[in-house]
Amino acid sequence: MDEIRDVVLEYVINEYMEDQDEELTYDTALISGGFVDSFSMVSLKRFLETRYKISLPDNRATPEAFDSVNKITELVMEFLAAKE
Amino acid sequence: MAYSARTRAIFENQINTLKDGGILKIERYIHSVQDAEIEVEFPPGAPLKKVINICANNYLGLSSHPAVVKAAHEGLDARGYGMSSVRFICGTQDIHKELEEKVSKFLGTEDTILFPSCMDANAGVFEAILTEEDVMISDRLVHASLIDGIRLCKAMTDSFKHSDMKHLEEKLILHADKRIKLVITDGVYSMDGDTAKLDEMVALCEKYDAMILVDESHASGFIGKTGRGTHEKYGVMGKIDLITTTFGKGLGGASGGCVSGRKELVEMCRQKARPYLFSNTIAPPVVAGVISVLDTLSKTTERRDKLEKNANWWRQGLLDAGFILQPGDTPIVPVMLFDAKLSQDFAIDLFNEGVYAIGFFFPVVPQGKARIRTQISAAHEMHHLEKALAAFIKVGKKYDILGKSKKEIMEMYGA
Amino acid sequence: MSKKFLHELSQQLETIEFSGMYKKERILNSSQSSKISLISGQEVLNFCANNYLGFSNHPEVVKAAQETMNHWGFGLSSVRFICGTQDIHKKLEAKVSDFLGTEDTILFSSCFDANGGVFEPLLMEDSAIISDMLNHASIIDGVRLCKAQRFRYKHSNMEELEEMLKESKNLKYRLIVTDGVFSMDGDIANLKSICDLADKYDALVMVDDSHATGYIGKTGRGTPEHCGVTGRVDIITTTFGKALGGASGGCVSGKKEVIDILRQRSRPYLFSNTVPPAIVGGVLKVLDILTESSELVDKVKSNADYFRSEMIKAGFDIVPGNTAIVSVMFYEEPLAIKVASRLLEEGIYVIGFCYPVVPRGKARIRVQLSAAHSRDDVQKALLAFTKVGKEMNII
Numbered sequence: 001m002d003e004i005r006d007v008v009l010e011y012v013i014n015e016y017m018e019d020q021d022e023e024l025t026y027d028t029a030l031i032s033g034g035f036v037d038s039f040s041m042v043s044l045k046r047f048l049e050t051r052y053k054i055s056l057p058d059n060r061a062t063p064e065a066f067d068s069v070n071k072i073t074e075l076v077m078e079f080l081a082a083k084e
Numbered sequence: 085m086a087y088s089a090r091t092r093a094i095f096e097n098q099i100n101t102l103k104d105g106g107i108l109k110i111e112r113y114i115h116s117v118q119d120a121e122i123e124v125e126f127p128p129g130a131p132l133k134k135v136i137n138i139c140a141n142n143y144l145g146l147s148s149h150p151a152v153v154k155a156a157h158e159g160l161d162a163r164g165y166g167m168s169s170v171r172f173i174c175g176t177q178d179i180h181k182e183l184e185e186k187v188s189k190f191l192g193t194e195d196t197i198l199f200p201s202c203m204d205a206n207a208g209v210f211e212a213i214l215t216e217e218d219v220m221i222s223d224r225l226v227h228a229s230l231i232d233g234i235r236l237c238k239a240m241t242d243s244f245k246h247s248d249m250k251h252l253e254e255k256l257i258l259h260a261d262k263r264i265k266l267v268i269t270d271g272v273y274s275m276d277g278d279t280a281k282l283d284e285m286v287a288l289c290e291k292y293d294a295m296i297l298v299d300e301s302h303a304s305g306f307i308g309k310t311g312r313g314t315h316e317k318y319g320v321m322g323k324i325d326l327i328t329t330t331f332g333k334g335l336g337g338a339s340g341g342c343v344s345g346r347k348e349l350v351e352m353c354r355q356k357a358r359p360y361l362f363s364n365t366i367a368p369p370v371v372a373g374v375i376s377v378l379d380t381l382s383k384t385t386e387r388r389d390k391l392e393k394n395a396n397w398w399r400q401g402l403l404d405a406g407f408i409l410q411p412g413d414t415p416i417v418p419v420m421l422f423d424a425k426l427s428q429d430f431a432i433d434l435f436n437e438g439v440y441a442i443g444f445f446f447p448v449v450p451q452g453k454a455r456i457r458t459q460i461s462a463a464h465e466m467h468h469l470e471k472a473l474a475a476f477i478k479v480g481k482k483y484d485i486l487g488k489s490k491k492e493i494m495e496m497y498g499a
Numbered sequence: 500m501s502k503k504f505l506h507e508l509s510q511q512l513e514t515i516e517f518s519g520m521y522k523k524e525r526i527l528n529s530s531q532s533s534k535i536s537l538i539s540g541q542e543v544l545n546f547c548a549n550n551y552l553g554f555s556n557h558p559e560v561v562k563a564a565q566e567t568m569n570h571w572g573f574g575l576s577s578v579r580f581i582c583g584t585q586d587i588h589k590k591l592e593a594k595v596s597d598f599l600g601t602e603d604t605i606l607f608s609s610c611f612d613a614n615g616g617v618f619e620p621l622l623m624e625d626s627a628i629i630s631d632m633l634n635h636a637s638i639i640d641g642v643r644l645c646k647a648q649r650f651r652y653k654h655s656n657m658e659e660l661e662e663m664l665k666e667s668k669n670l671k672y673r674l675i676v677t678d679g680v681f682s683m684d685g686d687i688a689n690l691k692s693i694c695d696l697a698d699k700y701d702a703l704v705m706v707d708d709s710h711a712t713g714y715i716g717k718t719g720r721g722t723p724e725h726c727g728v729t730g731r732v733d734i735i736t737t738t739f740g741k742a743l744g745g746a747s748g749g750c751v752s753g754k755k756e757v758i759d760i761l762r763q764r765s766r767p768y769l770f771s772n773t774v775p776p777a778i779v780g781g782v783l784k785v786l787d788i789l790t791e792s793s794e795l796v797d798k799v800k801s802n803a804d805y806f807r808s809e810m811i812k813a814g815f816d817i818v819p820g821n822t823a824i825v826s827v828m829f830y831e832e833p834l835a836i837k838v839a840s841r842l843l844e845e846g847i848y849v850i851g852f853c854y855p856v857v858p859r860g861k862a863r864i865r866v867q868l869s870a871a872h873s874r875d876d877v878q879k880a881l882l883a884f885t886k887v888g889k890e891m892n893i894i
Contacts, residue, residue, distance in 0.1 A: 018245065018246075018450070034447075037224055037243055038241075039222060039231075039234065039241040039242060039243045040224075040241070040242050040243040040244075042219075042240055042241060042242050043242050043255065043258060046258060087733045087754050088701070091672070091703070092754065092756055095754075095756030095757060095759070095760055096756050098756075098760055099756060099759050099760065099763070108763065109580045109762070109763055111579055111580055111584040111762075112582060112584065113584055113585065113586050113589060114582060114584060114585045114586070115585070115586050116571075117570070117571055117572030118572055118574065118575050118576050118577070118582070118583075119572070122582065124582075125586070137582055139577070139581050139582055140575075140576045140577045140582050140583075141576040141577055142574075142576035142577070143576075146573070146574075147572055147573055147574045147575065147576045148572030148573060149573070152573045153568050153569065153572065153573050156568055156573055156777060157565050157568065160561045160564055160565055160777070161561070162530070163529070163530050164529075164530025164531050164532070164555055164556030164561065165530075165554070165555055165556060165557070165560050165561050165564055165744055165745065165746050165781050166531060166550075166554070166555045166739075166740065166744050166745030166746030166747070166778075166781070167531050167548075167555065167740075167745055167746075168531050168548045168549040168550035168551075168554075168555045168740065168741055168742075168744075168745025169531065169547070169548045169549055169550070169745070171524055172522045172523075172524055173547050173548070174525065174527065174531070174535065174545055174547050174548050174848065175531075175548075176524040176525065176526050176527065177526065177527045177528065177529075178526055178527070178528040178538060180526075181526060200608060200609045200611070200612075200747055201608050201609070201612070201767075201771045201772070202771075203608070203612065203767055203770055203771040204608075204609070204611070207615070207640075213508075227770070228766060228769075228770045229766075229770050229771070232644065232766060235644065236640070236643065236644070263504070264504055295504070330772075331574075332574065332575075332576065332771070333576055334576075336573055336574050336576075337573065337574030337575055337577075337772070338573050338574030338575075338772070338775035338776075338777075339574070339608055339747065339772050339774070339775050339778075346505060348505045348508040348509055348512065349505075349508065351508075351512055352508055352511070352512070354522065355512070355515055355521070355522055358636060358637075358640060359611055361522075361636070362611055362635070362636045362637055363609045363610075363611040363637070363740070364609070364738075364740040364745070364746070364747050366747070367746035367747045367777075367778060368530070368746075369564060369568070369746075369777045369778075370574075370747075370775060370777070370778075373573050373574075440582065442581055
């Protein structure tokens with residue numbers, strides 16, 4: 001769990017932060033807080049699918065479900081569990 | 085109808101919230117033509133004040149040019165006031181086809197389709213061309229109207245960091261499996277005044293078999309040696325698949341816009357773009373005015389040369405005075421003040437000194453990057469620019485920011 | 500640039516052409532009027548423009564546009580909030596409010612943009628838009644850009660509208676949206692019932708009066724006047740691109756707070772130039788003329804009534820209605836197209852409308868009357884219709 005969280009956090013920082021001095025926590029509102037533009041959610045989805053070999057249906061990969069590192073982690077965990 | 089006291093109160097509250105937050109927008113009423121100097125009523129009811137205007141998109145100074153007005157007069161006499169019809173019924177005149185041809189020739193493209201505005205061009209172009217099998221990869225700072233168009237289209241969306249070519253390349257690789265990859269960028273970014281690196285972008289598009297769309301609204305008529313736009317500046321004329329641009333800025337400033345590019349793409353827009361199918365095209369007097377603008381610009385580069393000279397002088401003058409500018413080489417020169425309140429106070433002081441410019445802050449620009457955006461025009465004479473620069477220096481001294489670093493300014497004014 | 504894609508598009512375009520849905524433009528080399536000239540050299544009587552009052556090339560309107568340009572220039576090169584608002588724009592907004600009997604008005608560069616920008620700032624996902632199924636495409640686009648829940652009722656079906664008002668009663672606001680005049684059938688919305696239902700169920704009402712403003716109602720104020728509900732419609736959108744001169748531009752007119760919110764938040768308003776000075780000057784003149792006299796309103800009405808009744812007498816199948824849009828039904832698509840092209844040979848320019856603009860098997864020719872038509876023009880059209888109708892054994 002912790003490992004997934006940190007992988008996601010690192011990805012989000014590299015992908016979206018212009019200024020690296022911006023503080024980002026596991027609970028920062030990513031999309032509603034204006035850090036992640038909703039146009040590029042698809043990259044995040046593809047990254048998760050490739051990295052964790054899961055398939056996230058579109059109706060689950062919503063702006064709400066992607067709105068914080070913690071929420072994303074929960075979603076990934078759920079699909080990893082379903083796989084096993 | 086049920087616009088009850090309850091309903092009214094809800095909207096009233098929303099407006100009051102904006103007012104209290106200091107973000108209620110208030111319009112300045114102009115009692116003159118658009119030009120280097122304008123007469124402004126602000127706030128509403130106040131006596132008229134004559135000010136030097138450095139916040140219009142009147143880059144070539146054509147908004148009230150007598151030759152353009154005369155051409156529009158003649159257009160009215162020859163082709164009437166309005167069409168009262170959409171293009172496909174009985175709303176297409178010979179002058180509309182003439183303008184489409186002239187735009188294609190000017191931009192170096194295969195074909196052009198007119199829209200009532202560039203906002204409409206951007207709103208209609210994506211949906212007309214792309215499907216679910218495609219992806220649109222846009223720069224994260226593209227104009228709001230492109231974002232609306234992207235939202236209306238079913239193709240997948242993705243974005244890349246502003247002008248970050250490495251990031252764009254990663255995205256092109258990521259979406260290699262898509263039928264069409266369309267890269268979307270502004271030619272000139274209106275808030276920073278920087279230009280898209282179109283040479284590198286075209287090279288990447290060629291490498292990864294992608295298409296490119298450039299919004300040239302803040303470039304057409306004056307960027308590049310002969311004013312054709314950003315694609316001329318970067319030596320990629322003929323290699324941009326889609327250009328959208330406006331006649332509402334440099335090219336006369338009245339209204340109207342277009343999509344110009346590959347002939348099949350333009351034809352798809354004619355068949356499918358909703359703002360084109362369901363709205364009148366540009367009215368005859370405006371068409372006639374724009375035709376005369378393009379005729380003049382095709383003959384001589386005098387106006388864009390003057391604009392370039394003005395902009396260079398202005399940029400250098402501000403730098404010499406000790407202001408921090410956003411780097412660039414366009415007529416959009418942002419003077420960085422970083423703090424939102426400072427940008428507002430600064431603009432008010434400038435206005436009192438007879439210079440009209442606007443302070444921009446979050447969310448229009450990123451947090452901590454508030455600025456005064458200045459826009460230079462070929463309508464400006466040296467005495468206008470000298471007076472405006474003197475006003476900037478006077479106000480800059482008042483706030484003691486000349487020669488100061490970002491950190492020093494933030495320490496003085498940042499929260 | 501992908502050659503493969505361009506090839507694919509060419510094929511798509513061929514398919515469109517093959518299926519008869521390829522849109523071709525007819526080019527005029529004259530101004531818009533009752534009589535127009537085509538680049539083929541042919542002069543024809545025009546019965547397919549939205550030039551209901553004949554203002555498109557009215558000498559006073561042209562003159563007003565020229566004079567306005569002399570004083571206010573060609574363009575503004577700026578959006579409203581920066582330096583793109585002149586006093587004439589405020590004057591036009593006030594005049595439109597006066598004319599329509601509303602509290603305030605906001606200009607847009609077109610009514611397409613007005614409809615595109617009106618919903619999103621006003622309604623969130625906790626509200627609903629209840630829309631007539633035959634509403635104009637621009638309303639559909641505006642609704643697509645808005646997060647509110649969507650309901651659609653069968654054209655002018657008040658029972659279904661009431662059902663939806665009941666169904667959505669738990670939502671914060673409900674906005675009923677309808678065209679004032681439906682452009683394909685030329686019928687008028689039942690605004691009296693709609694306003695009554697809105698009162699009963701605490702809903703708001705919006706009317707797109709593009710095909711009505713200027714000539715429907717006793718003094719041309721539009722469908723609210725015609726239906727006797729002036730002041731009961733909360734939001735009116737309309738265009739200056741049809742009866743009111745036909746150049747371009749549109750507006751949203753209504754309650755003051757609604758207009759204030761749109762000024763702050765409506766995207767097409769914030770991100771696009773407003774109506775250019777020449778056009779503003781023309782519309783101001785049009786509104787002056789209409790406020791002074793109802794002569795042109797009366798004339799288009801009498802032309803339309805005459806044409807409609809004579810066509811019925813001649814045996815044509817006419818969609819019932821009482822506007823200047825007279826739809827002549829032919830049902831079969833090839834027939835409507837053929838009749839239209841025969842009429843063009845006879846010097847009468849009309850358009851045959853087929854699927855998907857109208858439902859399949861409901862092909863028609865839409866005739867639009869204008870105050871610019873003389874009685875003689877209308878008679879010529881009647882003669883031509885009768886001649887072609889007999890020729891083809893329709894009447």
